[in-house]
Amino acid sequence: MSPFSAANWSEPEDxxxxxxxxxxxxxxxxxxxxxxxxxALVWKALGDEERWTYIHAxxxxxxxxxxxxxxxxxxxxxxxxxxxxxxxxxxxxxxxNIHARSYSLxxxxxxxxxxxxxxxxxxRTQPQLQFKISFIQGVFADxxxxxxxxxxxxxxxxxxxxxxxxxxxxxxxxxAGQGRMVxxxxxxxxxxxxxxxxxxxxxxxxxxxxxxxxxxxxxxxKAWYNQTLQTLYQNELxxxxxxxxxxxxxxxxxxxxxxxCNVLADNLALERPFPDEExxxxxxxxIEARGTTHDFFSAKGSSYSKVRVETLSDADVEAIWxxxxxxxxxxNQPVRVSHD
Numbered sequence: 373m374s375p376f377s378a379a380n381w382s383e384p385e386d387x388x389x390x391x392x393x394x395x396x397x398x399x400x401x402x403x404x405x406x407x408x409x410x411x412a413l414v415w416k417a418l419g420d421e422e423r424w425t426y427i428h429a430x431x432x433x434x435x436x437x438x439x440x441x442x443x444x445x446x447x448x449x450x451x452x453x454x455x456x457x458x459x460x461x462x463x464x465x466x467x468x469n470i471h472a473r474s475y476s477l478x479x480x481x482x483x484x485x486x487x488x489x490x491x492x493x494x495x496r497t498q499p500q501l502q503f504k505i506s507f508i509q510g511v512f513a514d515x516x517x518x519x520x521x522x523x524x525x526x527x528x529x530x531x532x533x534x535x536x537x538x539x540x541x542x543x544x545x546x547x548a549g550q551g552r553m554v555x556x557x558x559x560x561x562x563x564x565x566x567x568x569x570x571x572x573x574x575x576x577x578x579x580x581x582x583x584x585x586x587x588x589x590x591x592x593x594k595a596w597y598n599q600t601l602q603t604l605y606q607n608e609l610x611x612x613x614x615x616x617x618x619x620x621x622x623x624x625x626x627x628x629x630x631x632x633c634n635v636l637a638d639n640l641a642l643e644r645p646f647p648d649e650e651x652x653x654x655x656x657x658x659i660e661a662r663g664t665t666h667d668f669f670s671a672k673g674s675s676y677s678k679v680r681v682e683t684l685s686d687a688d689v690e691a692i693w694x695x696x697x698x699x700x701x702x703x704n705q706p707v708r709v710s711h712d
């Protein structure tokens with residue numbers, strides 16, 4: 373066994389991993405920082421089908437983020453070389469688990485205990501969702517760790533992060549774009565920002581492995597990718613029928629999935645599988661307004677910010693009352709009231 377080395381962050385392993393790691397740490401957030409209770413009245417005003425679609429779309433995302441946090445990212449981290457790359461993927465796993473917790477907090481906020489249990493049972497029994505999870509688990513569990521084998525694992529991770537998640541993301545974006553479920557929509561916005569970064573980072577690692585293959589391996593990889601994507605895409609169409617039939621949005625969501633499959637192909641430097649289509653204008657505006665398509669290295673989200681707390685000092689007070697302290701015994705003097 374060779375001696376174990378330490379991560380040297382002063383000497384980057386490549387031109388991008390440190391940048392992604394620093395971006396991840398700078399935009400780290402927690403769902404408790406978003407006031408979900410602000411949406412409580414809106415939630416009660418939604419129709420039964422609207423509530424069902426919203427919470428079950430979120431439930432499917434919870435399962436997939438749990439898969440990525442517990443299995444996908446740890447597998448990739450174990451197989452890639454380089455301490456910084458491993459650390460970056462491990463941080464992605466942490467982010468995925470934060471996403472999963474976010475969905476659970478939505479359940480806790482909007483559902484009764486019995487309703488929440490029914491949702492988690494639905495996850496366990498929903499056939500298209502379980503097929504998707506089982507299929508991707510199988511790729512992660514494949515013992516082939518050659519360039520081709522690792523590329524497959526990286527590619528299916530990208531399929532999740534950049535395409536398959538978006539059947540679930542559609543409805544929260546659609547609702548928030550109409551001014552409904554805005555606080556929950558902000559959580560989804562933050563998650564989408566994270567997933568956009570994850571998809572790009574893992575795709576860069578995948579491109580490296582693809583470029584190390586010989587022409588025959590590359591041809592096989594492309595054929596495998598096309599077949600795998602079609603299998604998962606057809607499954608996603610059926611899943612969309614289940615989720616969105618009650619709110620009459622299946623066609624809109626399917627276009628959105630195809631749109632993101634093309635983004636996936638761009639990230640992996642592969643041929644786009646579908647012709648260009650216009651997607652729902654409300655969802656498109658929501659993505660663009662929040663910087664979730666291409667502006668990966670901007671602020672955290674549209675309205676999210678952490679409060680910076682500093683200890684109040686004598687100098688701060690003196691600066692506020694530069695003209696002298698007020699005479700509090702003078703009842704005629706106006707008093708400033710803070711409504712923070």
